[in-house]
Amino acid sequence: MINFHTVGVKEFIEKVKTNEIDLEDYYHELFVVLKKVDAKIHAFLNFTEGEAERKLREIKNKIKLNKPLGALAGVPVAVKDNICMRGVKTTCASKILENYISPYDATVIEKLYTSDAVIVGKTNLDEFAMGSSTENSAFCITRNPWDNELSRVPGGSSGGSAAIVASGLIPLALGSDTGGSIRQPASFCGVVGMKPTYGRVSRYGLVAFASSLDQIGPFGIRIYDTALLLETISGYDERDSTSVNLPVPPYSKLLSDKVYDDAKNIKLGLPREYFIEGLEKEVRDKIMAAVNILAKIGAKIEEISLPHTEYALAAYYIIAPSEASANLARYDGVKYGYRAREEDLDLLQTYMATRGKGLGTEVKRRIMLGTYALSAGYYEAYYDKACRVRNLIKQDFDKAFEKVDVILTPTSPTTAFRIGEKIEDPLTMYLSDIFTISCNLAGIPGMNICCGFDEKGLPVGLQILGKAFEEETILKIGYIYEQETKWYQKIPPTVE
Numbered sequence: 001m002i003n004f005h006t007v008g009v010k011e012f013i014e015k016v017k018t019n020e021i022d023l024e025d026y027y028h029e030l031f032v033v034l035k036k037v038d039a040k041i042h043a044f045l046n047f048t049e050g051e052a053e054r055k056l057r058e059i060k061n062k063i064k065l066n067k068p069l070g071a072l073a074g075v076p077v078a079v080k081d082n083i084c085m086r087g088v089k090t091t092c093a094s095k096i097l098e099n100y101i102s103p104y105d106a107t108v109i110e111k112l113y114t115s116d117a118v119i120v121g122k123t124n125l126d127e128f129a130m131g132s133s134t135e136n137s138a139f140c141i142t143r144n145p146w147d148n149e150l151s152r153v154p155g156g157s158s159g160g161s162a163a164i165v166a167s168g169l170i171p172l173a174l175g176s177d178t179g180g181s182i183r184q185p186a187s188f189c190g191v192v193g194m195k196p197t198y199g200r201v202s203r204y205g206l207v208a209f210a211s212s213l214d215q216i217g218p219f220g221i222r223i224y225d226t227a228l229l230l231e232t233i234s235g236y237d238e239r240d241s242t243s244v245n246l247p248v249p250p251y252s253k254l255l256s257d258k259v260y261d262d263a264k265n266i267k268l269g270l271p272r273e274y275f276i277e278g279l280e281k282e283v284r285d286k287i288m289a290a291v292n293i294l295a296k297i298g299a300k301i302e303e304i305s306l307p308h309t310e311y312a313l314a315a316y317y318i319i320a321p322s323e324a325s326a327n328l329a330r331y332d333g334v335k336y337g338y339r340a341r342e343e344d345l346d347l348l349q350t351y352m353a354t355r356g357k358g359l360g361t362e363v364k365r366r367i368m369l370g371t372y373a374l375s376a377g378y379y380e381a382y383y384d385k386a387c388r389v390r391n392l393i394k395q396d397f398d399k400a401f402e403k404v405d406v407i408l409t410p411t412s413p414t415t416a417f418r419i420g421e422k423i424e425d426p427l428t429m430y431l432s433d434i435f436t437i438s439c440n441l442a443g444i445p446g447m448n449i450c451c452g453f454d455e456k457g458l459p460v461g462l463q464i465l466g467k468a469f470e471e472e473t474i475l476k477i478g479y480i481y482e483q484e485t486k487w488y489q490k491i492p493p494t495v496e
C-alpha cells in the first residue's frame with residue numbers, strides 16, 4: 001500500500017497519468033486498509049465508497065477518451081463532516097443531524113470533483129466544530145496515531161482529518177478553522193494544516209458555526225501537496241457574499257529552489273506575548289530550533305509585540321458563541337434533522353425536547369453563552385465590546401506586518417494531551433487555542449508545520465502567520481523549512 005509519507009502527491013499523479021498505478025486496484029486495497037486502520041483511530045464517520053466509485057469511472061472514461069485529467073487526478077481526499085456533499089450524510093458529529101443527507105455540494109466539493117480528486121469519506125469532528133480534542137463528537141473519539149497506546153487526542157475540532165492524513169494512507173483532507181480547528185489538530189498530528197485568509201475559500205456548503213471566523217482549509221503531509229489543494233479550493237464564489245474576488249496564485253508552482261533567494265532577506269517576527277508561562281519547554285525549544293534553521297538560510301529575525309494578545313481568548317469566547325447561538329437556531333426539529341416525537345408535545349415543547357436531546361453539552365453551553373451575550377441590555381457590554389477588542393487585535397497585526405513579512409509562533413502550548421484530561425474543564429480546554437485564535441479574529445492566514453517530536457514521540461507544531469491574501473509567503477517559508485528538515489518522512493508507530 002502506498003504511504004504518502006514516502007510518496008508525494010506529485011509523484012502519485014504522474015503514476016496515475018502513466019498508468020503505473022491502476023486506480024481500480026489501488027482503491028480496492030485502499031478501502032480495505034483504511035477500514036483496518038480506522039478501526040483503531042476512528043478518524044471517519046462515514047466512508048463514501050459509492051461516490052469514489054462514480055468518480056473513478058469518470059476518470060477511467062477520461063483516460064479512455066484521451067481527455068485531460070484535473071490537477072488532483074485520482075488523489076484520495078477526506079472531508080470533515082461539516083462540509084456538505086450531495087447525497088451523503090453531513091452530521092457535524094451531532095445527533096441532531098445524525099440522519100441528515102445534504103441535497104447539494106459545497107463549493108469546495110465541486111472544485112475537488114472538477115480537479116478529479118476522489119473523496120473517500122467524511123471525518124470526525126467536535127460537534128459543530130466546537131472543541132479542541134474531537135472528544136465532543138456525538139459518535140466516537142478519534143485517537144492520535146502518534147501515541148503507541150492510542151490514548152491521546154488528535155486535537156480538534158478537525159481531529160479526524162488530521163489523524164487520517166497523519167497515517168499517510170490519505171495525503172490530503174479538508175477541515176474548517178474558526179479558532180484553530182485546522183492548525184491545532186495539524187500540530188498534534190504532525191501534519192501541515194492551513195487556515196487561509198478569511199474570504200479566500202468559499203464557505204458555501206460549510207455548516208456555519210461562527211460565520212465571521214469560519215474558513216475551510218487544507219491538510220497535507222507536505223507543503224507542496226497542501227499548496228495544490230489550497231489552489232484547488234480557493235477563489236471567488238458568488239454564492240458566498242464574504243468570498244473575495246482576487247486572483248488565486250498558482251501556489252504549488254511557486255515552490256521550487258528559487259524560494260531560497262526570496263527568503264534571503266525575509267523578515268520573521270517572534271511575538272513576545274506568545275512565549276509565555278504555560279508553554280511547554282520542549283515546545284519552546286523546538287520552535288527556537290526551527291527559527292535558527294530559518295535564520296541560517298538568511299532570514300532576519302526580529303522580536304515584535306502583539307500587545308492585545310491577552311484579550312483574544314475572551315473576545316473569541318464572546319463572538320464565536322454569539323454567532324453560534326444565532327446559526328444553530330435553525331435546528332428546531334421542524335426544518336430538518338432530528339425531531340423529538342413524543343406524544344402530546346406542543347410546539348415549544350417539541351423545540352425544547354429536540355434541542356435538549358439532539359445537542360451535546362458543549363454546544364448547549366455555547367448557545368447559552370451566546371444568547372446571553374446578545375440579549376438586550378448585555379449586547380453593548382459583551383458582544384459590542386468583544387468586537388472592539390477584535391479590532392485592536394487586527395490593528396496589532398497590521399502594525400506588526402509593517403515591520404515583518406511573517407510571524408512565527410508555537411501552534412499550541414503543549415503536544416497532544418490524553419483523552420479525558422481536559423474534557424471536564426472547559427476553561428482549560430479553551431486555553432488549547434490561545435495561539436491560534438487571534439489569526440481568525442484578524443482574518444489573516446496561518447499554517448501549522450511539524451517542527452520535530454517531543455520525548456514521548458509526539459509532534460510539535462510551528463505556526464506561521466502571514467499578511468491577508470499572502471498565503472504564498474507562508475507556504476514558501478514552510479517549504480524551505482521542510483526541505484531542511486523533512487520531518488514528514490516519519491510514519492506514526494500505530495500505522496506502520
Ligand code: GLN
Pocket residue numbers: 129130131132156157176177178179180181182209320433
Ligand atoms: N477550539 C475552538 C473552539 O472550540 C476552535 C474551534 C474551531 O476552530 N472550529 O471554538
